[in-house]
Amino acid sequence: MHKPILALAALSLTAPAHADTADDALKSDTIAWDFVEGITTEVGPRMAGTEAEARGRAWALEWLNANGFANVVEEPYDMPTWVRGEERAEITGPFPQPMQITALGTSASTGPKGIEAEVVYFPSYADLEAAAPGSLKGKIAFISHDMRPTQDGSGYGFAGPARWTGAGLAASKGAVATVIRSIGTENHRTPHTGGTSFPKGVKATPAGALSNPDADNLERIFARADGQPVTMRLTMTPRDVGTTKSGNVTGEIVGRDPSLPPLLLACHLDSWDLGTGAIDDGAGCGIAAAAAKHVAAAGQPLRTIRVLFAGAEETGLWGSKAYAAAHADEPFMVGYESDFGADRIWRIDSNFTKSDPELYKALAQAVARFGVAPSAAVATGGADINVIREQGTAIIDLQQDGTRYFDLHHTPDDTLDKIDPEQLRQNVAVWTAVTNVLANHNRPIVVGE
Secondary structure, rough: OEEEOOHHHHOOOOOOOOOOOOOHHHHOOOOOOHHHHHHHHOOOOOOOOOHHHHHHHHHHHHHHHHHHEEEEEEEEEEEEEEEEOEEEEEEEHHHHHEEEEEEEEOOOOOOOOOOEEEEEOOOOOHHHHHOOOOOOOEEEEEEOOOOOOOOOOOHHHHHHHHHOOOOHHHHHOOOEEEEEOOOOOOOOOOOOEEEOOOOOOOOOOOOEEHHHHHHHHHHHHHHHOOOOOEEEEEEEEOOEEEEEEEEEEEEEEEEOOOOOOOEEEEEOOOOOOOOOOHHHHHHHHHHHHHHHHHHOOOOOOOOOEEEEEEOOOOOHHHHHHHHHHHOOOOOOOEEEOOOOOOOOOEEEEEOOOOOHHHHHHHHHHHHHHOEEEOOEOOOOOOOOOOOHHHHHHEEEEEEEOOOOHHHHOOOOOOOHHOHHHHHHHHHHHHHHHHHHHHHHOOEEEEEEE
């Protein structure tokens, strides 16, 4: 890590070189809204590796240039690409009826004729784990769970395995397909998509997520089937289209001393294809860019602020991995990411709270007036800052309120109207305050739990 230049040694640790514009952001920021409104209106869904994602990158490059960012570049890379096809599910016995389903990323096709098989119900992922090897041969596994809304999003860690690895586990026990209860907390008939995976040596099978009301209904069907087999017909025809191009987009607010390691403010530009990627993660890119612009508006900061709009996060962190590989030898001061919606920030975590308490105290004081609490939790960082983790650099987590995030996550309801402008402005204000302190901090951060 670079050492601070001696000429700057007299700068105060806690007093930034420029006035803090965070209060102005709280009252009147329009930059973040401008970004997310523009990209959702003019581009819409931005599925990783597709032409739509490429249009999103072109739009973002133009936006960054138009908004005064320097060194605006696209860094392309290759990636395997999966696209959606036809999606249909119906119970064929004992109580025939259609159900709402969406395919999970990287899952296989049933073929255009579909498949029909008996369904085996697992109330939880643990129940599936306990199933005997080979016991699902020729059958469809149905995995449920009981995800609840939480402010910190911890319910995702509880329920997520049903989607992340459930299909692979079921396939390893002989299942011809898997359906899961959507990993979400709302009761709309809007299934939640997302990626799934299959272990080495296990062939991919069809896998989809039922909407929560349909999963409720399927559980009721099992409860009153009275020993009769429950059967389902699935028709899902996603396909792998081979290797395509994706890319990362970056832009900078150049600091007074470009030799100092920069800040990295991250988000991801791609989205799933069901909604328009407003909360996941158009808003995140708007928040990061707005914070950088607000700091610049107060005067040139000491350090360079770089925004990273990562590509192809949703289907395997391809952008994060590519960026980490390309910039492995470039030191960074600190990294943080916005990828949890657009609601208010309520807590600030870091991985230097104990090892650099003076800096953490300055950050906590800078955001206290916005209702943000200090924390002893150790920050681990967002998915798109692999380069920061691999370098062992400083990380901050600005914890957003996730109470309603999983009502919208990966669904057709991820649209602009779900963003609360007032909460979005609070988010930008907190990011601005934190970025202002860090961009004018003249010493290396002492990292350690």
